[in-house]
Amino acid sequence: MKMTTHGLCVAPAVAFFLQLFTATGLAFEGRITATLTRNGEAQTWLYTIGTNQLRLERAETNRPHAKNLVALDTGAVTLVLPHNRSFVRLPPGTDSARTHFDPHQNPGLQHLPGGLPVPPGPTPGAAAASLPATPPPIGPTNLPGVPAPPPMPQLPAGVGPQLGAGPGPGGLPALPMMAMPMMPMDPVELKATGETTNLLGYACVRYELKQRDEVMEIWATDQLPPFQAWTRNQPMRFGPREIEDQWGALLKDKKLFPLRAVLKFEGDAERLRFEVRSITPEKIPDPDGKLFQPPPDYHELEPLPF
Amino acid sequence: MNHPKPTNNRMNTIPKPFIAAGLALALSTLNPQPSTVFAQGSLTPPGAPAPTMKTLAQIEARTPISSAPFTISVPGSYYLITNLTVRSGDAIAIATNGVTLDLNGFTLSSTANPANGNGVLLTGSLSDITIANGHIRGGVTNNAGTYGGPGFMHGISYSSGALLNTRVVGVTVAGCQHYGIYLGIGHSTVVESCTVRTVGSYGIFATTIKNSTASDCGLPAIYGSQVSDCRGQSSNDYGISANTAQNCYGYSSSSSAIGLSANTAQNCYGYSSSSGIGLNAYTAQNCYGYSSSGTALSAQTALNCYGESGSGTALSALTAQNCYGSSSSSTGLSATTAQNCYGYSNSGTGLYANTAHNCYGYSVSDSGLFADRTATGCYGYSFSGPRGLYARSANTCVGYRTGGRAIEATVANGCYAQSGTNFITYKYNMP
Numbered sequence: 001m002k003m004t005t006h007g008l009c010v011a012p013a014v015a016f017f018l019q020l021f022t023a024t025g026l027a028f029e030g031r032i033t034a035t036l037t038r039n040g041e042a043q044t045w046l047y048t049i050g051t052n053q054l055r056l057e058r059a060e061t062n063r064p065h066a067k068n069l070v071a072l073d074t075g076a077v078t079l080v081l082p083h084n085r086s087f088v089r090l091p092p093g094t095d096s097a098r099t100h101f102d103p104h105q106n107p108g109l110q111h112l113p114g115g116l117p118v119p120p121g122p123t124p125g126a127a128a129a130s131l132p133a134t135p136p137p138i139g140p141t142n143l144p145g146v147p148a149p150p151p152m153p154q155l156p157a158g159v160g161p162q163l164g165a166g167p168g169p170g171g172l173p174a175l176p177m178m179a180m181p182m183m184p185m186d187p188v189e190l191k192a193t194g195e196t197t198n199l200l201g202y203a204c205v206r207y208e209l210k211q212r213d214e215v216m217e218i219w220a221t222d223q224l225p226p227f228q229a230w231t232r233n234q235p236m237r238f239g240p241r242e243i244e245d246q247w248g249a250l251l252k253d254k255k256l257f258p259l260r261a262v263l264k265f266e267g268d269a270e271r272l273r274f275e276v277r278s279i280t281p282e283k284i285p286d287p288d289g290k291l292f293q294p295p296p297d298y299h300e301l302e303p304l305p306f
Numbered sequence: 307m308n309h310p311k312p313t314n315n316r317m318n319t320i321p322k323p324f325i326a327a328g329l330a331l332a333l334s335t336l337n338p339q340p341s342t343v344f345a346q347g348s349l350t351p352p353g354a355p356a357p358t359m360k361t362l363a364q365i366e367a368r369t370p371i372s373s374a375p376f377t378i379s380v381p382g383s384y385y386l387i388t389n390l391t392v393r394s395g396d397a398i399a400i401a402t403n404g405v406t407l408d409l410n411g412f413t414l415s416s417t418a419n420p421a422n423g424n425g426v427l428l429t430g431s432l433s434d435i436t437i438a439n440g441h442i443r444g445g446v447t448n449n450a451g452t453y454g455g456p457g458f459m460h461g462i463s464y465s466s467g468a469l470l471n472t473r474v475v476g477v478t479v480a481g482c483q484h485y486g487i488y489l490g491i492g493h494s495t496v497v498e499s500c501t502v503r504t505v506g507s508y509g510i511f512a513t514t515i516k517n518s519t520a521s522d523c524g525l526p527a528i529y530g531s532q533v534s535d536c537r538g539q540s541s542n543d544y545g546i547s548a549n550t551a552q553n554c555y556g557y558s559s560s561s562s563a564i565g566l567s568a569n570t571a572q573n574c575y576g577y578s579s580s581s582g583i584g585l586n587a588y589t590a591q592n593c594y595g596y597s598s599s600g601t602a603l604s605a606q607t608a609l610n611c612y613g614e615s616g617s618g619t620a621l622s623a624l625t626a627q628n629c630y631g632s633s634s635s636s637t638g639l640s641a642t643t644a645q646n647c648y649g650y651s652n653s654g655t656g657l658y659a660n661t662a663h664n665c666y667g668y669s670v671s672d673s674g675l676f677a678d679r680t681a682t683g684c685y686g687y688s689f690s691g692p693r694g695l696y697a698r699s700a701n702t703c704v705g706y707r708t709g710g711r712a713i714e715a716t717v718a719n720g721c722y723a724q725s726g727t728n729f730i731t732y733k734y735n736m737p
Binding site: 038039040041043063064081082083084085086232233236237238239240242265269271299301304 | 420450451452453454459483484491506507524525526542543544547548549560561562563564567568569580581583586587588599600601604605606617618619636637640654
């Protein structure tokens with residue numbers, strides 16, 4: 001009788017914890033295939049998820065793409081670089097959305113003489129070859145290989161960039177070209193909208209990411225492991241990060257996995273689309289323990305000293 | 307017969323003052339000191355003759371290096387006297403501070419297969435090191451994106467800690483499996499007038515990089531805090547990544563990388579031959595970005611810049627001044643605030659902004675200029691798009707759209723249609 005009572009008490013508790021375990025996505029084991037289309041160029045991402053490890057690789061064989069190995073318990077990422085037979089163990093948090101250079105540390109502008117080095121490679125100019133009659137040079141005019149903007153029609157006084165109106169570049173009205181203070185990037189925040197749907201059998205919540213005039217719509221679930229966006233190298237320290245570079249880490253921080261994400265620019269076409277094509281829960285065999293480890297003959301490089 | 311004794315008539319003709327002066331001059335040539343007048347000192351030499359030649363150390367106060375591997379463990383100046391080749395490991399290891407290594411125009415090479423070791427290895431946290439004037443070469447090649455072959459693992463690198471006051475000048479590196487010249491960042495490391503080619507990882511990695519090039523690199527070609535007058539080209543990663551980039555050119559052919567990325571870019575050129583960003587910076591001044599199908603130039607503040615893209619946004623900025631963006635099928639120029647700018651697109655919006663001042667937008671089949679809030683002194687032209695110019699509030703603007711909407715606005719003040727008709731809710735100072 002006691003046993004029965006205990007059994008009655010324990011069973012719901014076990015079920016609860018199993019459900020909780022499942023709900024956090026830690027119990028998922030199997031394979032996920034997704035496509036990422038950016039500026040018209042498609043990539044296929046293959047996720048292989050073991051009990052506590054994740055392996056992410058590209059399906060394309062046009063070049064030796066990097067592989068990402070993730071320890072799901074710590075979030076630590078190992079970058080495997082087959083192109084030079086090396087790997088780098090990134091400290092946990094290296095790819096976090098919060099990790100980045102502070103632009104306020106940057107010194108102010110300085111005026112520099114000199115022109116550009118002569119650029120090799122293809123001559124940019126195809127797009128402007130068919131330009132209509134348009135304004136005089138705006139922007140830098142001493143750049144090599146840059147097609148000169150076509151002439152601008154005479155506009156009414158006081159309207160539009162004026163020809164010969166001042167000493168500014170290309171006859172534009174003079175503007176004070178003073179050093180401008182550094183501006184921080186717009187904060188990017190992942191906000192749940194409250195809308196829900198079901199994608200490939202997984203309950204998803206709609207999130208939005210906004211930066212400037214860009215809006216990213218994300219349908220994500222917490223029933224899969226935390227997201228890992230494919231990365232080819234350690235995060236760069238310098239320069240602003242585009243929303244494309246941040247969305248993955250923001251989802252990972254919140255332990256979400258997107259089944260669909262679309263980035264649109266105001267009044268423009270899609271700039272990025274991520275879509276999960278298939279989710280196959282299955283036991284991942286790894287008899288020799290190599291699936292989630294870098295090849296033994298690869299050279300380990302130190303992570304960048306940041 | 308007594309003849310008269312001939313007399314010296316000439317003598318008689320010299321005046322007496324001249325004679326006195328001549329005597330005085332003759333006497334003045336005589337040294338009055340008795341010792342010279344009577345030079346008769348001892349003839350015995352004071353001692354044995356001393357050597358007057360210079361020692362070898364005085365003539366060449368440097369240590370020659372004639373074989374490898376060679377470890378420098380004593381501070382000083384060293385120089386190569388021949389080309390050196392190792393079969394494995396490091397060619398030269400510097401294990402002490404205060405060393406100048408002159409490669410003297412010679413070459414360090416390795417036949418190690420697979421590649422291993424360093425051309426020059428700096429062991430530990432060293433300071434006051436200069437490496438100059440020579441070549442480091444391996445046989446690593448880039449075969450369709452995969453780097454492999456014999457040679458050094460790294461051209462010049464360090465093993466641990468941080469390097470201080472370290473310079474590499476006038477060195478070429480080629481054919482290494484990983485780093486070309488790797489000195490770390492954040493400390494006083496300088497790479498100047500160097501070239502790196504065909505290395506599987508970073509080409510040049512240092513705090514300050516000047517007048518150098520790195521190409522055919524597997525990871526970012528040039529990575530530094532202050533980078534100037536440099537060129538970086540990577541097939542797999544960033545061309546140049548820098549805190550400050552000046553007079554630089556960065557090229558990338560990776561769709562997920564950037565031609566040139568910097569916190570501040572001045573007089574720079576970023577190029578992406580795929581869908582990556584051409585040039586990306588917090589502040590870009592006098593810069594040019596090109597991307598085949600991605601954003602050509604992206605900046606928070608763009609001054610005097612030009613972006614050109616095939617199918618991506620040509621120029622994107624929070625603030626754009628005196629800028630020009632041209633795209634075939636996407637937005638020509640997009641900015642939160644655009645001033646004195648020009649945007650062109652064939653099938654996308656010519657110029658898009660929240661606030662546009664003194665701007666010109668041109669599109670063949672879309673809106674010429676689209677100001678989400680205010681357009682002042684702007685001109686929008688569209689050949690066949692929905693409108694020439696759109697703004698919630700348009701002030702002294704002109705629209706052009708033959709047979710269509712010239713200006714579309716909620717409020718317009720002092721605007722007119724050069725061609726087409728206006729579609730305005732509230733009009734002021736205009737027909």
